[in-house]
Each structure stands twice: as C-alpha cells, then as structure tokens.
Amino acid sequence: MFVFTKMTQIPVKINNKNPRLASYILSQYGGPDGELGASLRYLSQRFAQTEKSGIALLTDIGTEELGHLEMIGSIVTQLTKGEGAKSFDRYGVGDYYIDHANAVYPASASGVPFSAAYMQSKADPIADIMEDMAAEQKARATYDNILRMCDDPDVTNVIRYLREREVVHFQRFGELLDILQSKIK
Amino acid sequence: MASNMNMSVQQLMRRVSEALFYVTDLNLYLDTHPDDTKALRMFAEASANAKACVEAFESRYYPLYATSADCSDSWEWLVGTWPSQKMQ
C-alpha cells in the first residue's frame, strides 16, 4: 500500500508564468517517456518478478516515479496559475486551453493523450529490466530536451534534479540485471 | 537540532526533504546491495535523522502524514502547503 506525504521530494517554487514551457514539461506527466508511464511500468512489472531484489527495486523506483509525477504536475500548475485564455493564446498554446484550461491533463507535449501502449509488462524479468533501462535513458533524454528549451532557473533546478534521478535509476536497474543474469547461470 | 526553533517553514521543509531524499537514495542502493554493511549503517543513521526532521517539522508547522494530524478540535490534515501549491 501507499502512504501519502504532504510534500514534494524537493521543494517546487516557480515564480514566473509561462504556459508554453508548461505545455512542454507536461510531456513528462503523460507523454511517451513521462513519469506516469514510468511508475505504471515498474509498479505493474513487479507482480511477475520472483527475485526479492527485483520486487523491491521495481516497487521502490515505481513509488519514487509517482512522486516525480506529482512534481511535474506542480511545475505545470505553478507556470500557468492565474493565466487566462489570452495568455495561453499569446504563448501559442490556445489549443490546450480550449480542451483543459488551467488543468493538468496526462498528455504529451504534442497533445497526444497518455496511453498504456507506451509500456510493456512481459513476465520475463530480463526483457522487463532491459525495457526499464531504455525507459530511464529516454526519460533522461527528454529532460535534456526540456533543459534546452528552458531558461527559468526555478524550473531548471527541479528538471536537473529529476534528470539526475533517471541516471541513478538506470544504474540500479543495471545492477539488478547483473543479479538476475548471475542467477540464470 | 537545537537550531530548529529558529528555522522558517521553507528552511525546515528543505531539511526534511534532504533527509528523506538521503533515505530514498540509500533504500534503492540497498535493494541491489543488501549485504553492504557500510550502507546498512548509513541507512540506520539516515532513517533516524529523517524521523527526527519530520517530527520537528510537524510539531512546529503542520502534519506531513495524516496519522500525525491533530484531532482535538478540527481536522488539522487540511493545514499546510499541498504538493499542488506553491509554498509561501
């Protein structure tokens, strides 16, 4: 089960408004390499794991990704808080405003709604962990793309932190893969 | 921890998040290195420190866990900055 903690993993405090930047960052909420897909992937795959270290790592990283989902939602909300239709339009994201206004909706930066087709759950520990390592790299690459678009230090600090966590997760999944492969031999 | 009483809500929250982050990071490491005695010792220390930081924050500001909410006259769980809000 899960216990909610009333805080984000690191403080999120964004002072400037920017609906366009919000629409880019939303991709890490419900996009193809975002935090929702990550948490759902790991929390689903863990049911078929038999090694304790695999069950634990997928549960713990999947839980951390849920916390990251919340941080992304908080960034998107703070970047658009109080902004109206005209502001969204000026920033070039009037289409998002028409469908969702100031809400947080799980979709990619290009507007495609979240899909479970972004992930697999295969009951094959090697196949699953290989996918997870690739997923961490793709999430890291998406954060790199966001950093190229972003010059607001309040946002950059949080995005850099989230990017760093993907690198750590990749490392841990790699160690798990070694453990699983040594059991096969 | 004596200086806690002079810390602002933001300062104390930063201390809580640093303490809990250290616990999370060691937790993941131990999942794949369950016999690393040095990391085990570090985790025990980190987890005791995080518990103390959370208690200091909750007693001075507001509950971070529903189980810590004061129920004597109203539902204290509603108090404080939620992750969807900006801390003032």
Ligand SMILES: [Fe+2]
């Ligand atoms: Fe990750």
